[in-house]
Amino acid sequence: MIFTSTWSPRSNPTESALPDDFDKKEWQAAQAERDKAAEKQREKDEKSRERKARNAKRKLERLARDLAKKEDLTEWETEFAQGVSERLDKFGSAFADPEKGGRGEALSYAQKKVVSSLKKKAAGKDSGEKSGFKPRSSFKSKKPKFSPRVRQLDEDFAPDDSGAKPEAQTSPQSERPPKGKPFLRIVRDD
Numbered sequence: 339m340i341f342t343s344t345w346s347p348r349s350n351p352t353e354s355a356l357p358d359d360f361d362k363k364e365w366q367a368a369q370a371e372r373d374k375a376a377e378k379q380r381e382k383d384e385k386s387r388e389r390k391a392r393n394a395k396r397k398l399e400r401l402a403r404d405l406a407k408k409e410d411l412t413e414w415e416t417e418f419a420q421g422v423s424e425r426l427d428k429f430g431s432a433f434a435d436p437e438k439g440g441r442g443e444a445l446s447y448a449q450k451k452v453v454s455s456l457k458k459k460a461a462g463k464d465s466g467e468k469s470g471f472k473p474r475s476s477f478k479s480k481k482p483k484f485s486p487r488v489r490q491l492d493e494d495f496a497p498d499d500s501g502a503k504p505e506a507q508t509s510p511q512s513e514r515p516p517k518g519k520p521f522l523r524i525v526r527d528d
Contacts, residue, residue, distance in 0.1 A: 387430055387442050394444040395426045398453060404460045418452060 402419040405411040422445070425432040432445050439446035445453065 383442060387444070390442065391426045391430045391444040394432070394453075395423050398422055398426075398456075401453065401456045401460050405456065408460075410459065415456060419456075422449060 398419050402411060402416065405415065422432045426444060430444070431439075432449055433439050435446075438448065439450075
């Protein structure tokens with residue numbers, strides 16, 4: 339037996355007062371809130387990016403000025419500082435490839451390394467100097483190398499005062515193995 343129903347939303351008297359596009363209006367309101375939150379986050383990210391660019395530019399200019407006072411700024415470092423400052427002014431970031439740095443960062447990883455070496459140079463530390471820590475590979479043993487605890491048997495024997503030299507020392511040819519193919523022989527226990 340098949341039951342069919344002729345019920346419709348309009349047949350209910352309490353729902354007949356609601357417009358047909360009630361679900362659509364709810365969705366539009368929720369979407370408008372999501373868009374508003376996304377726009378707020380975009381503005382927040384943009385302000386953060388601009389702040390990072392200003393800070394990076396200020397730091398780079400200060401380092402270049404300090405090194406110029408010491409007359410320790412090379413031509414390449416001058417060009418680097420000027421180029422990065424121009425890109426930070428124009429684009430808000432000094433690199434274009436997203437794989438070379440963080441999403442909201444002003445400088446790429448390589449540029450950060452150069453800035454840190456300039457910072458060390460301005461502080462008076464030579465960038466070629468090694469720090470107190472020794473870089474280690476994670477594959478190497480952290481313990482000192484193994485040295486077996488064995489005793490020397492030569493120390494246990496008294497030195498031979500008889501003056502006779504052992505046979506091995508007199509004939510160095512006897513120590514050499516015979517040349518050619520080895521000769522094997524079958525030995526029977528009869």
